Amino acid sequence: MTRIENVVCSFCGCLCDDIIIEVEDNCITAAKKACANGRSRFLNVHTQAAQPTVDGKEVDWPQAIDAAARILTDAAFPLIYGLSSTASEAQRKVIALADLLGATIDSTSSVCHGPTTIGIQSQGEPTCTLGEIKHRADLVIFWGCNPTEAHPRHYARYSVLARGKLTPQGRKDRTVVLVDVRPTASSKKADIFLQVRPGCDFDVLNALRALLKGRDLDVDEVGGVSVAQLQDLVGRMKDCRFGVIFFGMGVTQTGGKHLNVTELLALVAELNAHTRFTTMPMRGHGNVAGADSTLTWQTGYPFAVNFARGYPQYNPGEFTAVDMLARGEADAALAIASDPVAHFPRQAAQRLSQIPTIVLDPEMSLTAQVARVVLPTAIYGISAAGTAYRMDNVPLPLKRVVDSPQPTDEQVLDWMIERVKTCSA
Amino acid sequence: MSEFTLITGRTAKQGVALHKGKDSDEYRQATGFVMMSRADREHLGIEEGQSVRVRTAFGETELTLREGELPPGIIFVPMGPTANLLIAAETQGTGMPDSKGLEAKVEL
Numbered sequence: 244m245t246r247i248e249n250v251v252c253s254f255c256g257c258l259c260d261d262i263i264i265e266v267e268d269n270c271i272t273a274a275k276k277a278c279a280n281g282r283s284r285f286l287n288v289h290t291q292a293a294q295p296t297v298d299g300k301e302v303d304w305p306q307a308i309d310a311a312a313r314i315l316t317d318a319a320f321p322l323i324y325g326l327s328s329t330a331s332e333a334q335r336k337v338i339a340l341a342d343l344l345g346a347t348i349d350s351t352s353s354v355c356h357g358p359t360t361i362g363i364q365s366q367g368e369p370t371c372t373l374g375e376i377k378h379r380a381d382l383v384i385f386w387g388c389n390p391t392e393a394h395p396r397h398y399a400r401y402s403v404l405a406r407g408k409l410t411p412q413g414r415k416d417r418t419v420v421l422v423d424v425r426p427t428a429s430s431k432k433a434d435i436f437l438q439v440r441p442g443c444d445f446d447v448l449n450a451l452r453a454l455l456k457g458r459d460l461d462v463d464e465v466g467g468v469s470v471a472q473l474q475d476l477v478g479r480m481k482d483c484r485f486g487v488i489f490f491g492m493g494v495t496q497t498g499g500k501h502l503n504v505t506e507l508l509a510l511v512a513e514l515n516a517h518t519r520f521t522t523m524p525m526r527g528h529g530n531v532a533g534a535d536s537t538l539t540w541q542t543g544y545p546f547a548v549n550f551a552r553g554y555p556q557y558n559p560g561e562f563t564a565v566d567m568l569a570r571g572e573a574d575a576a577l578a579i580a581s582d583p584v585a586h587f588p589r590q591a592a593q594r595l596s597q598i599p600t601i602v603l604d605p606e607m608s609l610t611a612q613v614a615r616v617v618l619p620t621a622i623y624g625i626s627a628a629g630t631a632y633r634m635d636n637v638p639l640p641l642k643r644v645v646d647s648p649q650p651t652d653e654q655v656l657d658w659m660i661e662r663v664k665t666c667s668a
Numbered sequence: 669m670s671e672f673t674l675i676t677g678r679t680a681k682q683g684v685a686l687h688k689g690k691d692s693d694e695y696r697q698a699t700g701f702v703m704m705s706r707a708d709r710e711h712l713g714i715e716e717g718q719s720v721r722v723r724t725a726f727g728e729t730e731l732t733l734r735e736g737e738l739p740p741g742i743i744f745v746p747m748g749p750t751a752n753l754l755i756a757a758e759t760q761g762t763g764m765p766d767s768k769g770l771e772a773k774v775e776l
Contacts, residue, residue, distance in 0.1 A: 254683075279680060283687040353763035361762060392680040424675065424768075425744070426737050441673045441742065442769045492677060496767040500760065527678075547763055563763025585690055585749055588765045589727055590757040609690050609749065 244272070247644050252281040253328070253624030256526030256634035257394050257401070264644045271625075271645060278395035290626065292648040293619040304650070304658070311577070311616045312662035314599040315344050318575035320551075324564040325581030325604075326538075327351040327528035330629025330641060333652035334530070334537040337579055340660050343667070347549040347573070350534035351581050353563040356524045358495040360535065360545045361559060362504030369511050371487075371521045372635045373400075378407030379519075382483035384420040386507065387444065387493020388525045391428035397525070398432070402489065409484075418479060422447070423493055437476070440467035445499045448506040451477055455513055486520040495524075526634035528581075529624070533632035568594040577601045579652060582608035603652055618655050621647040629653075670712055672704070672743040674724060674772035676751040690749070699748030702774070703736035708743075714776060723773045727753040743772060 250262040252274075264285065265273040274285035295307035302310075315321050323341045326334050327350055341348035352360065376383070383402050390397040398404050403419055410416040421433035422444075430436040439447050443466025450465040454477045460470050480486055488511060494503045507522065514520035526532050535545040542548045544557035560566055564583065567573045568591035575598055584592045585608065596613035604611060605622040621627040626647030632638050685695040702722050714720060720733050722743070729750055738744060745751045747767070756766040 280683040280687075283684040287687040349763070354765065354767075357763045389678070393678040393683070395680065425739055425742060428680075438739065441675065493768065496676075496764060497769045498766070500762050500764055559763040560759060560761030563759065565757055565763060565765050566759055569757035582690070585686075585752075586747065587752060588755045588757040589753050591765075592752060607689070 247642065250642050250644060251624060251631065251639050252277055252284065253529035253631050253641055254280050254284045255394055255529060256532060257397055258529060258631055258633040258639050259396050259400060260639055261400075266645055269645050280395065285625065288622065288625050288645065290645055290647055295619060296617045298615055307616055307618055308655070308658045308662050311601045311618065312659055312666050314575050314601060314616065315346070315577065315659075316663055316666040318599075320567075320572055321346040321575040321577070322564060322567050322573035323348040323577045323579065324583055325351060325579040326534040327531035327581060328623075329580035329652045330530065330623040330627070330631060331533040331537045331638070332629050333579070333623070333656060334534055335541060336653055336656035336660065337577075338538060338541045340656055340663065341548070342550050343660060343663055345551045345553065347547075347551075347562045347567060348538070349548070349562060349564040349567075350531065350538065350546045351528055352531055352535055352546045353559065354565060354586065355492065355527050355531065356495055357546055357559060357563065358501035359490075359504045359524045361501035362508055365501075366505045366508040367512065368508060369515060369521050370523055370635070372637055373402070373523075373633065375485075376487050376521070376523075377401050377405040377410070379409050379485040380487050381410065381416055382418050382420070382479055382486040384422065384486070384488045385429060385433070386422040386488055386490040387495075387497075388489060388491025389423070389427045389429045390489070390525065391432065393491070393527065394525055402487070403432070418483070420476065420479075435476070437468050437472060442498050443467060444494055444497060444503045445506050447473070448503065448510055451480075452506070452510050452513060455481070455510070480514055480520065481517040483518055483520075486514065486518065488520075488522045489525050490522065491525040523635060530631035532634055532636050533630070533638070536632050536636060565591045568592075573598060575599050575601075577603065578610045578614070579603040582606070582610050584609040584613060603655060605649070619649055620652050620655055621649040623652070627651045670708070670774055672708070672741055672772045672774060674722070674743050674745065674754060674770040675768040676745050676747050676755060677768070679746045682746045682748060695748070699746045700731060700750050701734045701746070702731040703734045703738060703744040704774070705738045705740050705742070706735050707740045709733065709735050712774065712776075718776070721775050722754060723775070724754045724756075724770050726756045726770075729753040743774065
């Protein structure tokens with residue numbers, strides 16, 4: 244039995260880097276310290292060989308790469324989508340492929356924290372690392388997120404229970420506030436729970452900004468929350484030593500979307516006139532923050548990038564995957580490290596079965612089941628090494644803990660780039 | 669038929685089950701239900717485990733009913749292929765579909 248310590252779990256944006264993996268005969272037998280999500284990810288790994296397929300028939304790798312390259316070069320408006328569960332080394336390659344093809348490239352950010360990025364572009368982002376929060380934060384607010392279910396070790400490692408230099412008693416040194424439209428497993432662990440009416444996040448954030456500026460509100464409640472509760476929260480925000488608002492899909496997926504985020508960021512920025520206050524989106528996929536970072540340093544833009552004119556253009560709504568598919572514009576697609584058929588609205592998901600779709604993924608996903616070409620690869624953080632960015636944009640090295648007969652995404656993308664160059668020539 | 673606000677989202681079971689395969693019974697069960705408050709369930713006169721039809725302006729589907737701690741008037745469906753049948757592809761120029769806060773109807 245081999246024991247490998249300090250393994251990074253790449254399932255979610257927490258990127259917990261203290262996992263202990265035990266391996267016997269190239270099989271993972273234990274994933275100690277991992278949460279239920281992480282354990283399920285490590286323990287359900289298959290390391291047996293899988294052949295690529297074209298139209299459901301097994302083929303060799305050169306045939307599969309040739310089919311994929313022809314689909315992409317024959318298309319007038321190809322879409323490359325996903326990126327968030329692969330390593331940044333592969334993200335860099337797939338951006339190069341999009342550039343070569345004149346394709347559109349979009350990440351899963353567009354259906355999670357894309358509105359956050361739009362908000363940050365207009366307002367700025369007062370932020371910090373999770374390490375600073377662990378050591379300093381005495382007021383921790385979670386808005387529109389449910390970390391107990393989506394990021395199970397966030398409380399223990401970074402935000403609520405963690406003992407830091409200035410928070411030696413962990414939970415006792417912090418006030419925890421949860422804002423959501425419904426009680427959740429997370430709200431039960433908070434000191435204060437504010438239940439907002441669905442669709443009223445902007446109103447409540449706007450009221451908090453007004454109260455922070457000393458304005459009087461001529462109403463008793465805003466968005467289901469009493470003004471007395473809001474005044475109490477503003478007092479706590481001003482009086483804390485170091486505050487943070489973590490926020491999730493409850494803010495980005497409701498009406499208003501990026502406007503909600505902009506309001507939240509404005510509140511946090513204004514709180515810095517009183518004390519140190521920061522904010523951070525709760526990122527879902529293990530390397531979705533890396534997709535934003537890699538796309539930005541390669542193209543200048545974080546998602547929804549189009550290369551049709553030979554240089555990168557950015558336009559959410561025009562070059563985002565759901566829009567391009569639902570409007571029937573994309574005439575070929577490459578899904579890498581994502582499963583859009585499982586997570587897109589029906590109209591957009593259906594389009595993927597109507598056009599030639601290529602899937603580059605370790606899993607036989609729902610998208611792979613409708614794809615013309617399936618390219619099964621090794622799993623970053625389990626059977627391939629690479630780099631991923633934590634939700635606070637700190638890059639961490641992913642280890643290979645078992646061997647895989649499959650090539651990595653990076654290798655397959657190298658082959659595709661070479662073949663596309665030949666096709667284009 | 670009654671009108672609700674639909675929200676979709678992650679659950680711990682959905683996160684664990686997706687590694688078992690999206691064709692697995694575990695994943696189908698983790699994503700194939702609608703949750704509502706006891707008050708709403710009793711008002712509609714339906715039992716847990718019964719099949720109900722959930723309808724939005726964008727689609728409809730049959731789901732198994734579960735009771736949960738929700739404010740009256742709100743129903744919850746875990747993110748996944750079933751929720752996709754109910755959410756809008758319209759993104760208002762953001763790329764983000766309306767996945768929370770949709771008007772929905774529930775009927776037997």
